[in-house]
Amino acid sequence: MNSEQRNTLIEQALTAVQSGNVALAKRNCEAVLQSNDQDAEAWSILGMALIGNEPQKAFEALQKAVNLEPTEPRWCIHFGLGLKMHNHLVQAEQIFARAVKVSGGADDAVLAWSECLMQMGQVDQAVKALKDAANNNGSQQIWLQYSNVLSAANDSLAAVSARENAFAGKEMPHEEMLGIANMHVLLSQFDRAQSYVDKLLMTNADDVEAVLLGANLMRWQGDLDQAHDILSRSYNSNKDNAALLLALLDLNHGADESLTDNAKVMVQAGQVDVTKRRGLAFVLARRADKRGAYDEAWNFAKTANGLYDDGAVSETPNYRKQLAAGLELYAAVGDQNAPKDTGHIYVIGPPRSGGSLLQTILAAHPGVESVGERGALMAWFLPILDQCRSTEEAVFNWNQVAEQLPMSDTAGMRSTNKDAKIFVDKMPHHAHVVGLLQRIHGGAKFVNVRRDPFDMAMSILLHDFTDKFGYSRSISDIANYLKFQSDSVQAWQDAGVPIITHDHNVFLNDPTKVSAELFGKLDLIWRDEYLDPEKRQSTVRTFSALQVRSKVTKAYSGRGQNYREFMGDTVNVLQDLMN
Numbered sequence: 001m002n003s004e005q006r007n008t009l010i011e012q013a014l015t016a017v018q019s020g021n022v023a024l025a026k027r028n029c030e031a032v033l034q035s036n037d038q039d040a041e042a043w044s045i046l047g048m049a050l051i052g053n054e055p056q057k058a059f060e061a062l063q064k065a066v067n068l069e070p071t072e073p074r075w076c077i078h079f080g081l082g083l084k085m086h087n088h089l090v091q092a093e094q095i096f097a098r099a100v101k102v103s104g105g106a107d108d109a110v111l112a113w114s115e116c117l118m119q120m121g122q123v124d125q126a127v128k129a130l131k132d133a134a135n136n137n138g139s140q141q142i143w144l145q146y147s148n149v150l151s152a153a154n155d156s157l158a159a160v161s162a163r164e165n166a167f168a169g170k171e172m173p174h175e176e177m178l179g180i181a182n183m184h185v186l187l188s189q190f191d192r193a194q195s196y197v198d199k200l201l202m203t204n205a206d207d208v209e210a211v212l213l214g215a216n217l218m219r220w221q222g223d224l225d226q227a228h229d230i231l232s233r234s235y236n237s238n239k240d241n242a243a244l245l246l247a248l249l250d251l252n253h254g255a256d257e258s259l260t261d262n263a264k265v266m267v268q269a270g271q272v273d274v275t276k277r278r279g280l281a282f283v284l285a286r287r288a289d290k291r292g293a294y295d296e297a298w299n300f301a302k303t304a305n306g307l308y309d310d311g312a313v314s315e316t317p318n319y320r321k322q323l324a325a326g327l328e329l330y331a332a333v334g335d336q337n338a339p340k341d342t343g344h345i346y347v348i349g350p351p352r353s354g355g356s357l358l359q360t361i362l363a364a365h366p367g368v369e370s371v372g373e374r375g376a377l378m379a380w381f382l383p384i385l386d387q388c389r390s391t392e393e394a395v396f397n398w399n400q401v402a403e404q405l406p407m408s409d410t411a412g413m414r415s416t417n418k419d420a421k422i423f424v425d426k427m428p429h430h431a432h433v434v435g436l437l438q439r440i441h442g443g444a445k446f447v448n449v450r451r452d453p454f455d456m457a458m459s460i461l462l463h464d465f466t467d468k469f470g471y472s473r474s475i476s477d478i479a480n481y482l483k484f485q486s487d488s489v490q491a492w493q494d495a496g497v498p499i500i501t502h503d504h505n506v507f508l509n510d511p512t513k514v515s516a517e518l519f520g521k522l523d524l525i526w527r528d529e530y531l532d533p534e535k536r537q538s539t540v541r542t543f544s545a546l547q548v549r550s551k552v553t554k555a556y557s558g559r560g561q562n563y564r565e566f567m568g569d570t571v572n573v574l575q576d577l578m579n
Contacts, residue, residue, distance in 0.1 A: 001035035013045045025049035040068035044075045051082040058082055066095070073103035077112050089120045105132070107139050114145060121383055123153045124408055140166045154376040156187055157415050174200070178209055186372075190217055208234065212247055219251065222533075228253050242266055242276035249283045252290070260284060267303065278307040282464045289462060294562045301461050305473045312470035314477040316484050318386075322432045323488050325385040327495055329394045330435035335442045338406030342413070343422035344441045345522060348431045349449030350485045351469075352459035354504035358449055359426040361515060362522075364530035369420035371413050375427040380405060381436050405440050422524075431485050434492040434499065445522055446497065448489045451504040453482050453577040454560030457570075475566075479573040486577055508557055 009028040016025035029046035032039050047062035062079040069075055076099035083092035096113035103109045110133040117126035130138075130146035138146070143166035150159035160183040167176060181196035194217055200210035211234040218227035228251055235244040245263055263280045266272050272280075281304035288297035345362060347355045363370035380401055388394035413423040430437060431448075438444055457478045465472035471481040493499050500521050507514040511531055519526035564571050 001032070006032055006035070006039070010041060010045065013042075013049070017045060017049050022049050022053065038068055040065040040072065040075055043068065044078045047082060048078055051085055055082075055086050071102050073099040073106055073109050076102065077109060080112060080116065084116055084119070089116060092116050093120060093122075100129070105136060107133070107142055110142060111145055114149060118149060118152065121379065123149065123379065124404070127153055127155075134162065134165070140170070152379075153412060154374050155412055155415050156183060160184060160187065178213060181213055185213075185217060185220060190221055193217055206234075206237070208238065208241060208244060212243060215247055224251055224253070227251060242272040242280060246276060246279045246283060249280070249287065252287065260287060267300075274307050274309060278304050279464055281307060282462065285462050289458075289559065292562075295566075297462065298563060298566045304464065305461070308473065312473070314471040314473075314480065315469070316471050316477070316481045319432055319481075319484055319488075322382065322385045323484075323491060325388070325391075325394065326381070326433050326436055327491060328391045329384070329398060330439065330495060330497075332391055332395050333398055333402070333439060335439050336402055336406050338440075338442075340443065342410055342420065344437075344444040345422060345424040346430050346434070346437055346444060346446050347424060347426040347449060348428065348434065348446060348489070348499075349451075350428055350456055350460075350482055351465070352456045352463070353449040353451040354502075354507070355426045355428075355449045358447065358502060358504075358507075359424055361530055362424045362524075364532075365422075365519075365524055365527075367421040368524070369413070369417040369423050371423050371425050373427045374413070374425045375429060376409055376412055377405060377437060377440060378427070378429055378433065381433045385433075402440065409440065428485070431488040431492075434488075435495055435497050438497055446499045447502050447518070447522075448499050449502050449504055452558065452560060453479070453574040454563070455556065455558065456482060456560070457574055458560035458563050459556070476568075476570045476573075479570045479577075482577055483573060505557060 009032050013025040013028035013032075016022070016028070025045060026049050029042045029049065032042040033046070036042075043061045044065035047058045047060075047065065050058035050061065059079075059082065062075070062082050065072075065075040066079055076095050080092045080095040080099065083089075083095065093113070093116045096109065096116050099109035100106070100113050110129060114126040114129050117123075117129065126149045127146075130142060130149055133142045134146045143162050147159045147162035147166065150156075150162055160180055163176070163180055163183070172180075177196045177200055181193040181200075184190070184193035184196070194214070197210050197214045197217065200207050201214070204210070211230060215227040215230045218224070218230065228248070231244055231248045231251070235241065235248055238244060239262070245259060245266070249259055249263060263284055267277050267281050267284065270277065281300050285297045285300035285304060288294075288300060345368070347359050347362075349355045359370050359372075362368050384394050384397045388397055410423075413425075414420075434446055437446075457475060460472050460478050461475055463472075471477040489499055500518065502514075502518055512528055515531065516526040567574070
C-alpha cells in the first residue's frame with residue numbers, strides 16, 4: 001500500500017468516526033494496519049471507532065498508538081477521551097496531563113485536561129492549568145474555558161476579567177456583552193455593567209434584552225422610578241413583549257394596576273412561552289396578595305407552580321440523606337489545623353426567612369464582607385455525602401481534599417475584598433453541612449434565621465424558584481422542607497456545633513436591640529447606622545434584593561396566616577414548626 005492509498009483510507013476512517021459509521025472506520029483502519037501494523041494513527045482512530053461498542057479492544061488500540069508514538073499528543077488525547085467516556089477519570093487525567101507536557105501546552109490538550117479535572121471535582125487544579133495556559137499567550141478558547149472554570153470555583157471577579165480578555169481586540173458578540181454585563185451586576189460593578197448596556201443600546205435602541213438589563217441595573221441600585229421609566233418606554237412600543245410586561249409588574253409600581261389585565265390574558269391564552277407565563281402568574285399572585293385578594297393569590301400561585309415542565313420533585317428526602325451522612329462524617333474526622341487568616345460567618349435558614357437582610361446588616365460593618373450565596377465548599381462536600389457508600393469511604397475521600405480547603409476557600413473569598421477581616425456567606429443548603437464547615441473553618445460562627453413558618457411557606461410558594469428547587473412547587477413539599485431545615489439545625493446542635501438563633505419576627509419588633517445583641521454574640525461592635533439602607537448593599541441577586549435595600553418593615557409579617565384555609569393538613573406541619 002502506497003502512502004497516497006494509506007492517507008485516503010485514514011481520512012475516510014476519520015470522517016467515518018465523526019459521522020458514527022463504525023464499520024467503515026474499522027474496515028479502513030484494519031486495512032492500513034494489515035499493510036503496516038506500526039501505524040500509530042490507524043491504531044488511534046481504530047480505538048476511537050471501537051470505544052462505544054468494544055471498549056476493551058478500543059483501550060488496547062489506543063494504548064498501542066501511545067506506545068508507538070509516545071511524544072504525539074493527539075494519541076494521548078484520543079486515549080484520554082476514550083477513558084473519560086467510560087468514567088476512568090483518574091487514568092484519563094494522567095494521560096491528558098501527559099498530552100499537555102509532550103505538546104508544550106497545546107490548546108486542545110489543556111482544554112481536554114481541564115475538562116477532566118472539572119469532572120473529577122478538582123476545580124483548583126483546573127484553574128491552575130488554565131491560568132498557566134492563558135497567561136502563556138492563551139487563545140480565545142483557553143480564556144473562555146478559564147472563565148467558565150473560575151465561575152465554577154465561585155471566583156466571579158477573575159471569571160469576568162478572563163472573559164473580557166478572551167475578546168480583547170476582537171468584536172464582542174451580543175450575547176457575550178449581555179453575559180459579561182450581568183456578571184458585573186453580580187459583582188455590584190454597576191458602572192462597568194452600564195458601559196455594556198450603553199454600547200448595546202447605541203447599536204440598537206430597541207434591543208429589549210439591553211433595556212431589561214438597563215432597568216435591572218437601576219433596580220439593583222435602588223432607583224425604581226428610573227427603572228420603571230426605562231421599561232415603560234420600551235413596553236409602550238412593544239406591548240406584546242411578555243418579558244417587558246413581567247419586568248414592569250415585578251417592580252410593583254402602584255400606577256401599573258391597569259397592566260394586570262394584559263398579564264392575565266397572556267397567562268390564560270398560552271400564546272407566550274411557558275417561562276414567561278409562569279413568571280407573569282407568579283407576579284399576579286404577589287400583587288393579589290399585596291392587595292389582600294388571598295383566594296386570587298392562591299389560585300395564581302397554583303397556576304404558576306403548575307407551569308413547570310421539568311419533572312422536578314422535592315429534593316428533601318435526599319437532603320435528609322446528606323444530613324445523616326454529614327453527621328456521621330463530622331463525628332469521624334477532626335478539625336483542620338489551618339493558620340488563622342480571617343473569620344467566617346455562615347447565615348443559614350430557609351429561603352425567605354430574612355437571611356438576605358441579615359447578611360447585608362452584618363456586611364454594613366466595615367470589617368465584614370458579604371460574599372453573597374457563595375457556597376464554594378458545597379462542591380467538595382456534596383460528592384462525598386452523595387456518592388460514598390460507607391463512612392469509611394467518606395473519611396478516606398475527605399482526607400484527600402480537606403487539608404487544602406481552608407486556605408483555598410479563604411483565598412477565593414479574599415478575591416472579593418483582600419482587606420476584609422470577616423466574610424459572611426448565606427446559603428440555605430449550608431444547613432446540611434454545618435459541622436463540616438466547622439471542621440474546615442474552626443473559628444466559624446453560625447447564625448440560624450427563624451421566621452414565622454406560614455410567612456416563609458407562602459413567600460416561597462409565591463415566587464419562582466426555578467428548576468433547582470423542586471420542593472417549592474406545592475405547599476406540602478414546602479412545609480416538609482421547612483421541617484427538614486429545623487430538624488437539621490437541631491441535629492447539628494445536638495452534635496455539639498454552636499449555632500446562634502436569630503428570630504426574624506422578634507427582630508422586626510425591635511431591630512436595634514436584637515441586632516446589637518447578635519453583634520455582641522459575634523464579637524462585633526454594633527452601630528445603629530448599620531440599619532440605614534444606604535449602608536447596606538446586596539451582593540447577590542435574590543428575591544429579597546429590593547427589600548434589603550429598604551428600611552426594615554413589618555409589612556409582610558403575619559401575612560402567611562391568611563392562607564390557612566387553603567392549606568389543608570399542611571397547617572398542622574407549619575403549626576408544629578411555630579411551636
